[in-house]
Amino acid sequence: MAVTLTEDARDLLTFPVQIGPAKIRNRVFVAPHTTNFGQAGANLVTDRHLDYHRARARGGAGLIITEGIRVHPTSLRQLGLQAYSDDAVPGLTALTEAVHAEGAAIFAQILHTGRHSGDEHYGSWAPSPTPWATGAPVPHAMNAFDLETLVASYAATVERVIQAGFDGMEVHLGHGHLLHQFLSPVTNARGDGYGGDPASRLRLALEVLRTVHDVVAGRVALGVRLSADEFLPGGLGPEEMVDIIRRLLGEVPLDFLHVSHAAYIGTSSLSTQMADMSYGRAPFRHLPARFKQEFPELTVLAVCRLDTPETGAELLAAGEADLVGFARAHIAEPRLLRAYLDQDEPAPRTCIACNQGCNANLEAITPITCTVNPAVGRERQWDAAAAAPARPQDTVVVGGGPAGIEAATWLSRRGHRVRLVDAAPELGGQLREVVRVDGRDGFRILLDELLAELATTDVTVVLGRQVTATDLAAWDPDAVVLATGAHHDAPMPAYAGVRVLNPEDVLRDPTLAGSRAVVVDELGVWEASGVALHLAARGVDVDYVTPLAGFAPRVTVYSRLALGDQLAAAGVAVHPMSSIGVDDGLVTIIPTIGTDRIIRDGVKSIVQVRPRHARSALVEGLLASTWQGELHLVGDAFAPRTSQEAIYEGRAVAHIIGVDDPTIAAGLKVRAPYRYPRLALAVTR
Ligand SMILES: Cc1cc2nc3c(=O)[nH]c(=O)nc-3n(C[C@H](O)[C@H](O)[C@H](O)COP(=O)(O)O)c2cc1C
Ligand code: SF4
Structure with missing residues (x-):
């Protein structure tokens, strides 16, 4: 039994729209997401892609925007997609045909990821030789030859993509990828005419877009994906991005703006891109709303934790966007729109924003899956099983x-x-x-x-x-x-005068933890951080101690960076590479390396997060x-x-x-x- 939508919501979601020459049957799109279903090494479309996207097109989406299709080998990821070689065209053609056969349109996202590409052979390009996170590889600072090569690569890629039958082209200017790295003062420290003042930082994006626009020549829709806010001190916020887009539009006409946010950098900015369940629903809807207000003549696409068509319809009703995008909600439920429209459909599975099956695999460069939808990427096998x-x-x-x-x-x-x-x-x-x-x-x-x-x-x-x-x-x-x-196992009742508890004990009754607790994490998953935050929110002083090299190492970086901020804001003291000793009610936090022990008086409980x-x-x-x-x-x-x-x-x-x-x-x-x-x-x- 499908979920019920109001008549107004149905009308808003199902109203067709035209973007440039592309006709879209409704207002719901599959937001771009890298699946890692590509053919290893060759980075070509596989049957997995075809089955996966066919299912989502059949499930009612009006438009699918592909995962980032790489324009150059310096932007390779082992299982991602490329269109920098002619080998890519047959697979991409099969993909557009599969999606068109189900009545949906398909746009290609054209991408160079820049400094976080991390290919072991080709290395990475960047405006400046600064790694994306502490300890990450230092990229190659692009020279004039590289810049020319890049622009030519965009042109050749776009032509191939048009040959493959795509209805539109989305050039990625956001998410801290290469063109965004040039735009942002945080990542661009050049002094050669491609860095410095805003106009110089915009120069590469303009050169690319002018070229792409000439190649496209009105044959398909053309737009950009942008980060409306980097959420970084000294970074680009909505004011600066509105200004950038205004300058850009002065030179290159565009059909649509796909408004996202975040930079690719080792801070919680990255975690905002795929906001997890700790953020709540539609946390960044003000950003597309702002761009719709500034650029009413352009088609504006909104995204991020819209989660259900109901929320999407709210944005449409408020005039905040023209199309509403769902990446994870479509991973979790290929029938997303159909399940909300058709009363005879079984109820949908809702994405719970856990960032486990999808983003943990994205990070590990393995094919994505989903906590709530086992069929992801193995649609053919599950269809055979169902039959x-x-x-x-x-x-x-x-x-x-x-x-x-x-x-x-x-x-x-x-x-x-x-x-x-x-x-x-x-x-x-x-x-x-x-x-x-x-x-x-x-x-x-x-x-x-x-x-x-x-x-x-x-x-x-x-x-x-x-x-x-x-x-x-x-x-x-x-x-x-x-x-x-x-x-x-039942914990020992007390350890040298301090009560020892299992996580489930303090979750059922946080008062058992007393006023000061030490949470010992032997797993590195969500559990210990969750318990620590839960107790801290109830006024408990918490030390989080783990023998592991960092906190929550098995939580994907896309969530962990935000989790770090949450622990800090809650006042949880984090002690990686440490163990504890207990003596007569005193807990000593002992570093694995070094001699600086911390002694905690008044600890009432130790919460052991260990294997079940x-x-x-x-x-x-x-x-x-x-x-x-x-x-x-x-x-x-x-x-x-x-x-x-x-x-x-x-x-x-x-x-x-x-x-x-x-x-x-x-x-x-x-x-x-x-x-x-x-x-x-x-x-x-
Ligand atoms: C597994 C995964 C891969 C992603 N890959 C891309 C990508 O290739 N290009 C891109 O622009 N955004 C990518 N994104 C970001 C999504 O397009 C989207 O902005 C983000 O997931 C928030 O939207 P959602 O809440 O609907 O998932 C990816 C997201 C996920 C979950
Ligand atoms: S793994 Fe979690 S976050 Fe990812 S799509 Fe599935 S339910 Fe959503």
């Missing part, structure tokens, strides 16, 4: 966390009989703990959607029942899915029993990880139970069950 016939089975899912709920819902949708059993009085598992953490409450959306989806099925839910292997053997189902999660243990004892019990069914272990019950793996594995097993075709399990990469199905046993006996 594979299943023999109806009698199934029991043990454990009602994300893995168990997802497994039960999809088993039921696929025609199996399902009992979902949990020892707890309510469903949700560890998600119930996570949603208690300030700033992590985006997971509430996921929990609510999982429960709402389950409620549409005929799964029998049994709560408050601690099921045993004997029970399961007696029920004698065809298949059991164990999604029993993971647990912490998989709760998988039922496996042994079932294997020792006479039961002969098919047994799967999913999510944290296999090994404690995140909700991303839990949801993936829960949905995946539901697609292989009762399915005889072995290519389905191989395509979804599902671990083999612990017992062969009865059918196989009957044959082998």
